[in-house]
Amino acid sequence: MRKPYGPVHPGAWWLWSLGLGTAATRTTNPLLLALLIAAAGYVVATHRTAAPWARSYAAFAKLALAVLVIRLVFAVVLGSPVPGTHVIATLPEVPLPHWAQGIRLGGRVTAEALVFALYDGLKLATLLICVGAANALANPARLLKSLPGALHETGVAVVVALTFAPNLIADVQRLRAARRLRGRPDHGIRGLLQVGLPVLEGALERSVALAASMDARGYGRSVEVSASVRRTTAALTLGGLLGVCVGTYGLLTADGGTYGLPVLLVSVAAALAGLRLGGRRSPRTRYRPDSWNARAWLVAASGVAVAALLALAGARDPAALHPGVVPLTAPGLPLWPAAAELLALVPAFVAPKAPKTPEAPKEPS
Template sequence: MHPGAWIVWAACAGWVAFSTTNPFYLVVLLGAAWIVHASHRREGPASRSFRVFLLFGLWAMGTRTALVFLGTVEASSVTLALFEGFRLGVLLAVFGTFNSVTDPFGILRFAPRRFHEPALASALALSLAPRTIAATAKVREAQRLRGFRGRRWRMLPSLAVPVLENGMEAALTLAESMDARGHGSGPRTRYRPQAWGPGSWVVASTASLGAVAFLGAVIEHSGGLSPSTFPLEWPEVSSVLLIAVALLAVPALVSDGNDS
């Protein structure tokens, strides 16, 4: 798949999550993100990013809901917090899928020359998550080997310090390596550029169609995008929008070989 097709998919899925707090649409979107991750994830530690971002999402949802309990607790406010927390969680899961299916530096190679610098910064930022995930797993193991058990917060320094220090060292080595290998020395050529083939067309167009349907619903104020929680009402669901969300799962049906 062309990396551009994944950017389009992620942008559309992100927009859909952003436009609604309706849990029914969001649950379908979460399923779509999972199935796309499961069918296109890369080898190695990067494939763990979906799970990590999902956990991060659950934590965000929990925190968002817990905040409500600081004020007046009512069914309405708790539900609203749950809906908004869930939206945030799904958004993070979509990002996790994007991380697990694309190589950030692959996107860098495909970026046009004039966007090279911002693309480099984004690639570095995107690669941080999988790198940190891999580093954390190794350090957690080292803690076990030293017999560190017990409360999480007491173990935090022995986890955070090596992860951050190794991360810093790795980032420096990467920067050196890129420079030593001529990065940014002038015009460049492309090795076997990835074709934007039928598979990429299918992924990009179905994702766009789904996003456009939600754009329409936002403009028309229809489809139950933001269910009322004050008063508390059962969310309205539009079958058109359900189909639109489901379109984001289409990449799962497209094999990576379709483009070559």
């Protein structure tokens, strides 16, 4: 018997994470950004499974840390436009030609410049962690089943690309463990060469098996549609995607807030209409499709609510969400934006926790 409440729809996890990422772009307050990171990390820690794609969160966290370090290194080496009076160190300055005016190598390193670089890098690091949370929580195979027919072929390519690296890492770990059990070396150039050949052989076998299964299921076959439908589909899809880019840019900038949301809504409607028309060329069926239930609505709505409330807070009190560095002062924690970010924890209470290991089949009574 089918359970009344299955796993949360993968699209809901992506909407939740994109909402948190949008909220991260609205502030440079390190306390608010740290709260977003903590909320996303808690939900991932309590709801991710043992699947290969769920292990990608650690890689995104390391990438976010690397981005933060690189931003600080650039601020030290290349300088910063932020003026400062608290000099930490003075590096040897390299003279540059006249055509490179505005760029500096070395020179004074101020505390104000480092704090500004820290705020800026932490914003991008938070965005990467939010995207990593979606990769760890959303099953890519189930997400592919939910795509419209017009994007099925593109979705298959994306899913294969996303699952290749985790499977490759799992194969390397399995072979290295087997070599250690046999008393053979698994480190160094020799161990890498002896592990690499079986890994590549396994990847080739999976590729051949995937191609055979896709061909058996009629992948790539399409039906004929009229020329007018093809032209209308192309116009709606292309125009809608371009409008989505323009509307998103308007939402992310302070000057485009008036036209960003209307353009984005109209463009999304046009793109969805184009995708629906394009789906006529690739008819397909879904086995047990994922339902968008009340839990999916709550998960998606929590991320959207965090983004909307942070945008409202930025419009009403921009100084609280963007603390200054000149003069150098400790950032404060605005109460109601921080309370709004706590809505990101809603999936931790409404989404069902997936089992870490497959359950053993029960004996019939």
